[in-house]
Amino acid sequence: xxxxxxxxxxxxxxxxxxxxxxxxxxxxxxxxxxxxxxxxxxxxxxxxxxxxxxxxxxxxxxxxxxxxxxxxxxxxxxxxxxxxxxxxxxxxxxxxxxxxxxxxxxxxxxxxxxxxxxxxxxxxxxxxxxxxxxxxxxxxxxxxxxxxxxxxxxxxxxxxxxxxxxxxxxxxxxxxxxxxxxxxxxxxxxxxxxxxxxxxxxxxxxxxxxxxxxxxxxxxxxxxxxxxxxxxxxxxxxxxxxxxxxxxxxxxxxxxxxxxxxxxxxxxxxxxxxxxxxxxxxxxxxxxxxxxxxxxxxxxxxxxxxxxxxxxxxxxxxxxxxxxxxxxxxxxxxxxxxxxxxxxxxxxxxxxxxxxxxxxxxxxxxxxxxxxxxxxxxxxxx
Amino acid sequence: xxxxxxxxxxxxxxxxxxxxxxxxxxxxxxxxxxxxxxxxxxxxxxxxxxxxxxxxxxxxxxxxxx
Numbered sequence: 001x002x003x004x005x006x007x008x009x010x011x012x013x014x015x016x017x018x019x020x021x022x023x024x025x026x027x028x029x030x031x032x033x034x035x036x037x038x039x040x041x042x043x044x045x046x047x048x049x050x051x052x053x054x055x056x057x058x059x060x061x062x063x064x065x066x067x068x069x070x071x072x073x074x075x076x077x078x079x080x081x082x083x084x085x086x087x088x089x090x091x092x093x094x095x096x097x098x099x100x101x102x103x104x105x106x107x108x109x110x111x112x113x114x115x116x117x118x119x120x121x122x123x124x125x126x127x128x129x130x131x132x133x134x135x136x137x138x139x140x141x142x143x144x145x146x147x148x149x150x151x152x153x154x155x156x157x158x159x160x161x162x163x164x165x166x167x168x169x170x171x172x173x174x175x176x177x178x179x180x181x182x183x184x185x186x187x188x189x190x191x192x193x194x195x196x197x198x199x200x201x202x203x204x205x206x207x208x209x210x211x212x213x214x215x216x217x218x219x220x221x222x223x224x225x226x227x228x229x230x231x232x233x234x235x236x237x238x239x240x241x242x243x244x245x246x247x248x249x250x251x252x253x254x255x256x257x258x259x260x261x262x263x264x265x266x267x268x269x270x271x272x273x274x275x276x277x278x279x280x281x282x283x284x285x286x287x288x289x290x291x292x293x294x295x296x297x298x299x300x301x302x303x304x305x306x307x308x309x310x311x312x313x314x315x316x317x318x319x320x321x322x323x324x325x326x327x328x329x330x331x332x333x334x335x336x337x338x339x340x341x342x343x344x345x346x347x348x349x350x351x352x353x354x355x356x357x358x359x360x361x362x363x364x365x366x367x368x369x370x371x372x373x374x375x376x377x378x379x380x381x382x
Numbered sequence: 383x384x385x386x387x388x389x390x391x392x393x394x395x396x397x398x399x400x401x402x403x404x405x406x407x408x409x410x411x412x413x414x415x416x417x418x419x420x421x422x423x424x425x426x427x428x429x430x431x432x433x434x435x436x437x438x439x440x441x442x443x444x445x446x447x448x
Contacts, residue, residue: 059445137386149398153406160410164417172413176434183441190445257406263441264402265394271444272397274390 003334014086016227019196021093022105023231028239029282030184033255036244039174042362049185050233056189057225063216065201068113076125081116088112088321100238104277111317116325142276143284150261150288173252180259196224237360248290258289
C-alpha cells in the first residue's frame with residue numbers, strides 16, 4: 001500500500017467522522033423543540049430525524065466536488081489541507097457538543113480549511129471577500145431573519161388560536177410541529193450529507209482514483225448518508241437540551257411556529273442562493289418563539305454563550321486546522337497524517353469520557369433547566 | 383457592496399416572512415375552523431390545511447430542485 005492511498009483512506013475516514021459529528025451535533029436543530037414539548041418521545045424523535053436525514057441525502061445528487069468553494073483558492077487545496085481542515089471542523093464540533101452549544105458545522109469546516117490553507121499557501125490563497133460574503137455576513141443575518149419570522153409567527157399563532165379548545169390546539173400543533181421538524185431534517189440531509197460527498201469526491205479526484213467528470217461514486221453517497229444518519233440517531237443530547245430547554249421554555253404552539261420558521265428560512269435561502277447556517281437559523285427560531293409569546297422568558301445568558309461560540313468558531317477551527325496541517329507537514333508523508341489522525345481520535349475519546357461525568361441522554365434531556373446552563377448542571381435542580 | 387448579495391438577501395427575508403408567518407397563520411386558522419363545530423368552518427379549515435400541505439410540497443420541490 002503506497003503513501004497516497006493511505007492518505008486517501010485517512011481523508012475518507014476523517015470526512016465520514018466529520019459527517020457523523022455533523023449528524024449528532026445538528027439533531028437538535030430539527031428535533032429539540034419536538035422533544036421539549038413532548039410532541040415526540042426523545043428516542044422516536046432522533047430515529048425519525050435519522051431516517052429523514054438518510055432519505056434527504058439521496059434526494060438531490062448534484063454533488064459539487066468542492067470544499068470551502070469561493071473562500072479558499074482551489075489551487076491551494078491538497079489532500080493534506082482537506083484532512084487538516086476536517087480535523088479543525090471535527091475538533092470544534094466536539095468541543096461545542098461537550099458544552100452543549102449549537103454551532104454551525106459548515107462554519108467549523110470552513111474555519112479548519114482556512115487555517116490549514118493559511119499555513120500551507122499563505123494569506124494570498126484565502127479570499128477575504130468570500131469569507132465575508134459566505135460566512136461572516138450570513139452568520140449575523142441568519143439568526144436575525146429567523147428571530148423575525150418566528151417572533152411574528154408565534155405571536156400570530158397564539159392570538160389566532162386563543163379561542164380554540166386547549167385539547168384541539170395542543171394536538172393540532174403537535175402534528176404541525178412534527179411535520180415542520182421533519183421538513184427541517186430532510187433539508188439537513190440534502191444539504192449537509194452532500195457536503196461530505198463533495199469532499200470525498202474531491203479527494204478521489206485529487207488522488208486520481210476517479211476522473212474530474214466521473215461524478216460521485218454510489219458507495220460515497222451511501223456511506224455519507226449512513227454516517228450522518230447514524231450520527232443523528234446517536235442524538236446530540238447535550239445540544240438538544242440547550243436548544244429545547246435552555247433558551248426558553250417551549251410550548252407546542254411555539255415549537256410549531258419555531259420549526260415552521262426554520263424550515264421556511266432554510267428553504268428560501270437555499271432557493272435564492274443565500275447560504276444561511278441551519279444551526280443559526282434554528283437557534284434564532286427558538287429565541288423568536290420565546291419572544292413571540294407574551295411573558296415568555298428567554299435566557300439571554302444562554303443565548304450570549306452561543307453568540308460567543310459563533311464568534312470564535314472560525315478562528316478556533318482555523319487554529320486547530322493550522323496546527324493539524326503544521327504537524328502533519330512537519331512529520332511528513334502518510335506518517336504525519338496518521339499521527340495527527342491518531343491524536344484526533346485520542347482527543348475525541350478523552351472528551352467523550354469527560355462527557356460521561358455529566359451525561360445527557362434520552363432520560364434526562366427534559367429535566368428542569370438550572371443554573372447558568374451548562375450540561376454539567378443536568379439533573380441537579382435547585 | 384460586492385461582498386453582500388442584497389438582492390438575494392431581500393428575497394430571502396420577504397419570502398421567508400411571508401411563507402413562514404403565512405403557513406403558521408393558515409395552520410392556526412385551520413384549527414379554528416376545525417374546532418368551530420360547523421360544517422362551513424370545517425370545510426374552510428380543510429382548505430387551510432390543503433394550502434399548508436401545498437406549502438410543504440413547495441419546500442420539498444425546492445430541495446429537489448437545488
